[in-house]
Amino acid sequence: MAKATAPKTRRGIERRAKILAAAETVMGEQGFPAASIADITREAGTALGTFYIYFSNKEEIFRELVLEMGKVTRKMVAEAIADAPDRLAAERAGLAAFLNFVAKRPALYRIVEEARFVDPEAYQRYFTSFGDAYAAQLRAAEAKGEISPGDADIRAWALMGMAKALGDRYVIWDDVPDIDRVVNEAHRLICRGLVPDAAG
Amino acid sequence: MAKATAPKTRRGIERRAKILAAAETVMGEQGFPAASIADITREAGTALGTFYIYFSNKEEIFRELVLEMGKVTRKMVAEAIADAPDRLAAERAGLAAFLNFVAKRPALYRIVEEARFVDPEAYQRYFTSFGDAYAAQLRAAEAKGEISPGDADIRAWALMGMAKALGDRYVIWDDVPDIDRVVNEAHRLICRGLVPDAAG
DNA sequence: TTCAAACATGAACCGGTGTTCATGTAACCC
DNA sequence: GGGTTACATGAACACCGGTTCATGTTTGAA
Numbered sequence: 001m002a003k004a005t006a007p008k009t010r011r012g013i014e015r016r017a018k019i020l021a022a023a024e025t026v027m028g029e030q031g032f033p034a035a036s037i038a039d040i041t042r043e044a045g046t047a048l049g050t051f052y053i054y055f056s057n058k059e060e061i062f063r064e065l066v067l068e069m070g071k072v073t074r075k076m077v078a079e080a081i082a083d084a085p086d087r088l089a090a091e092r093a094g095l096a097a098f099l100n101f102v103a104k105r106p107a108l109y110r111i112v113e114e115a116r117f118v119d120p121e122a123y124q125r126y127f128t129s130f131g132d133a134y135a136a137q138l139r140a141a142e143a144k145g146e147i148s149p150g151d152a153d154i155r156a157w158a159l160m161g162m163a164k165a166l167g168d169r170y171v172i173w174d175d176v177p178d179i180d181r182v183v184n185e186a187h188r189l190i191c192r193g194l195v196p197d198a199a200g
Numbered sequence: 201m202a203k204a205t206a207p208k209t210r211r212g213i214e215r216r217a218k219i220l221a222a223a224e225t226v227m228g229e230q231g232f233p234a235a236s237i238a239d240i241t242r243e244a245g246t247a248l249g250t251f252y253i254y255f256s257n258k259e260e261i262f263r264e265l266v267l268e269m270g271k272v273t274r275k276m277v278a279e280a281i282a283d284a285p286d287r288l289a290a291e292r293a294g295l296a297a298f299l300n301f302v303a304k305r306p307a308l309y310r311i312v313e314e315a316r317f318v319d320p321e322a323y324q325r326y327f328t329s330f331g332d333a334y335a336a337q338l339r340a341a342e343a344k345g346e347i348s349p350g351d352a353d354i355r356a357w358a359l360m361g362m363a364k365a366l367g368d369r370y371v372i373w374d375d376v377p378d379i380d381r382v383v384n385e386a387h388r389l390i391c392r393g394l395v396p397d398a399a400g
Numbered sequence: 401t402t403c404a405a406a407c408a409t410g411a412a413c414c415g416g417t418g419t420t421c422a423t424g425t426a427a428c429c430c
Numbered sequence: 431g432g433g434t435t436a437c438a439t440g441a442a443c444a445c446c447g448g449t450t451c452a453t454g455t456t457t458g459a460a
Contacts, residue, residue, distance in 0.1 A: 009427055009436065031317050033233045036417060047439040052419070088394060114317055117231050124373060131369070147394040154366070154385040155394070161365020162358040169331070169357045173324060185354040193393035194288065194347040194355070209406065209457055236447055247409040252449070 004056045016054040019044045020068075023061045028107020032062055032118045059119060066115045066122045069108045074130060076101055087141030092187045095163055099179045102167040109167065131156045162186060204256045216254040219244045220268075223261050228307020232262055232318045259319060266315045266322045269308045274330060276301055287341030291390050295363055296383045302367040303377060309367065331356045362386060 007013045022044035027035040037058060041048050055061040080097030084090035102109045115123035134156035141147045170182045207213045222244035227235040237258060241248050255261040280297030284290035302309045315323035334356035341347045370382045 005436095007437085011427070012437065015437080037419085038417075048441095049420080049439055050437080053437065058418070091394070117314055117317070127369075145396060148392065148396045150388060150394075151381075151385040154370070154382055155389055157365045157369045158362040158386050158389055161361040161363070161368075163361070164365065165357045165361020166354070168361075169327075170354070181351075182354055185351040186358050188350060189355055189358055189393065191393045191395050192348065193389065193391045194291070194350075195391050196345060196348045205406095207407085211457070212407065215407080237449085238447075248411095248448095249409055249450080250407080253407065258448070 004054050019051060019054060024065055028110055032114055063119050063122050065111050066126060069112055070126045087146040088191055091190050095186060096183045098163050099167055099171050102171045106172060131160060204254050219251060219254060224265055228310055232314050263319050263322050265311055266326060269312055270326045287346040288391055292387045295386060298363045299367055299371050299379045302371045306372060331360060
């Protein structure tokens with residue numbers, strides 16, 4: 001396994017980026033096992049051997065994709081909730097942003113989920129870092145009295161799980177997803193839970 | 201691809217069952233791509249070729265595992281919530297049962313999740329049938345006034361997602377999971393959501 | 401006991417793919 | 431413009447695993 005070194009010329013930087021983008025496309029469509037290096041380099045318009053100039057093996061490029069997507073997703077959600085007036089509004093905005101992200105880049109979403117099997121550590125890191133940030137926000141909101149007290153970590157994971165499942169069912173599997181409706185209904189559940197109103 | 205026919209003798213029935221059980225073990229541990237037919241037949245104590253007497257190919261046995269587990273899981277949850285006095289109690293019992301099931305049979309849980317990539321249709325059927333049953337229960341509870349009104353399907357999927365995420369984080373990834381604590385906290389979220397108490 | 405159908409075996413077949421390498425070409429610095 | 435480093439190429443290598451098949455053994459009904 002040769003050590004892939006970082007590119008040092010403009011051409012090298014471009015080639016590496018092209019191969020990474022091709023891997024995102026091919027692995028996102030076909031999945032990790034079915035995506036061959038030959039497929040990836042063909043999509044990138046380079047020779048097979050070029051791959052090994054920039055990446056030491058197939059799993060390394062996959063891990064880099066997962067890492068990159070972690071950054072993209074966190075940044076996207078952070079921006080989406082940046083000017084929410086309070087935590088409950090942030091929950092709505094974050095969920096909406098996530099579902100729209102899944103709709104726009106299903107390949108990325110697939111790659112992250114596949115990491116559970118291809119590179120469990122990367123998968124765990126991805127969600128742990130997301131969950132930690134989420135829980136910190138919940139703690140801050142609790143301190144401000146914007147939400148009720150409770151275990152922030154458990155809540156964070158529960159809410160992430162909700163978002164993932166809704167993304168599967170109502171974005172990935174639906175032909176014409178009505179994201180707003182899903183967000184509205186889910187947000188009511190997040191805010192008030194299942195108990196009937198005292199008035200009812 | 202030869203057509204694998206159903207076994208007709210006692211020996212045949214036993215062999216087939218042994219191979220299926222071996223597949224559950226090996227695929228649950230190593231995952232679908234890494235689990236070779238040779239691994240499976242070795243674990244089953246049979247010759248390689250015997251596999252193809254009972255299953256036409258590797259994906260077929262995987263699909264059968266997913267199907268079988270769908271039945272097991274649904275039955276298990278149904279029994280767990282059978283004598284819950286109302287829907288909110290059923291939510292607690294069902295979540296606890298699911299998390300304990302994940303703790304007891306992590307290999308089965310892994311196989312179901314891997315079906316997302318190996319056999320997407322089987323995966324979708326698994327969760328759709330689960331989700332349909334869940335939603336029906338929520339509708340019945342809503343009619344009885346046990347829970348607030350809302351879209352039962354969306355709620356069902358949101359709640360399934362919560363359970364899955366909590367299973368990942370607090371059962372699969374934790375060394376010494378404290379399932380009761382997770383159930384308690386999650387149940388409060390399910391019941392009351394995040395909004396602060398009116399009294400607070 | 402007999403015999404046809406069912407089952408068991410594992411070596412061989414077959415296609416595929418991750419990785420390497422010897423040979424060549426382009427980029428950049430002095 | 432010469433030379434060193436960086437990069438590009440694709441055929442060849444090495445290995446692996448799903449599937450088949452010809453040959454044998456067991457089963458169970460008559």
